[in-house]
Amino acid sequence: QVQLQQSGPGLVKPSQTLSLTCDISGDSVSSNSATWNWIRQSPSRGLEWLGRTYYRSKWFNEYAVSVKSRITMNPDTSKNQFSLQLKSVTPEDTAVYYCARAAVTTHYFNYWGQGTLVTVSS
Amino acid sequence: SYVLTQPPSVSVAPGQTARITCGGNNSGSKSVHWYQQKPGQAPVLVVYDDTDRPSGIPERFSGSNSGNTATLTISRVEAGDEADYYCQVWDSSSDRVFGGGTKLTVL
Numbered sequence: 462q463v464q465l466q467q468s469g470p471g472l473v474k475p476s477q478t479l480s481l482t483c484d485i486s487g488d489s490v491s492s493n494s495a496t497w498n499w500i501r502q503s504p505s506r507g508l509e510w511l512g513r514t515y516y517r518s519k520w521f522n523e524y525a526v527s528v529k530s531r532i533t534m535n536p537d538t539s540k541n542q543f544s545l546q547l548k549s550v551t552p553e554d555t556a557v558y559y560c561a562r563a564a565v566t567t568h569y570f571n572y573w574g575q576g577t578l579v580t581v582s583s
Numbered sequence: 584s585y586v587l588t589q590p591p592s593v594s595v596a597p598g599q600t601a602r603i604t605c606g607g608n609n610s611g612s613k614s615v616h617w618y619q620q621k622p623g624q625a626p627v628l629v630v631y632d633d634t635d636r637p638s639g640i641p642e643r644f645s646g647s648n649s650g651n652t653a654t655l656t657i658s659r660v661e662a663g664d665e666a667d668y669y670c671q672v673w674d675s676s677s678d679r680v681f682g683g684g685t686k687l688t689v690l
Contacts, residue, residue, distance in 0.1 A: 568673035
């Protein structure tokens with residue numbers, strides 16, 4: 462059974478960088494049969510897919526157009542985790558952030574982290 | 584960008600059938616997935632690829648997709664089914680897209 466455990470601060474100041482980590486158990490971040498995603502949810506934007514990282518002989522990252530200029534996702538094979546960094550945040554980035562797993566060649570998310578409420582405020 | 588439209592709310596009495604729609608341009612040509620989200624919890628996949636159920640999801644949950652509308656049907660609704668439900672697709676121009684969500688109220 463795959464489990465995803467998120468960690469990171471719940472409060473970030475405007476213009477700073479939001480950083481979250483997702484620890485994976487029951488699977489490997491280097492798996493050739495999974496992709497590792499970040500999704501956020503806010504009342505104003507609903508559920509919004511942010512990006513994914515995955516390994517297919519080499520590492521790939523794909524990001525949503527809405528955040529492409531500000532987002533970085535990185536895998537850490539030594540810790541079996543992956544991370545999200547979103548720079549230059551504004552109050553509009555306030556949301557519950559989820560990490561999620563999708564199986565290869567599918568576009569649905571079958572495992573989710575518990576969610577982290579991140580508030581952008583001074 | 585691709586848009587999925589859901590009714591904000593659906594109400595149904597216990598034991599009856601709830602139908603939640605998800606409208607999108609030619610959605611019948613895409614695979615639609617459905618999630619259930621209860622307050623304070625992460626979404627849970629209840630139907631994928633239009634009609635399939637993950638293991639552990641009751642047979643009361645079923646899906647269909649044709650034309651411009653996908654539908655999640657919940658038969659013999661129980662109080663525990665009260666939640667928000669979201670549809671989701673992949674679109675080549677919009678990445679992974681979610682509907683706005685439907686709040687299911689069990690009367």
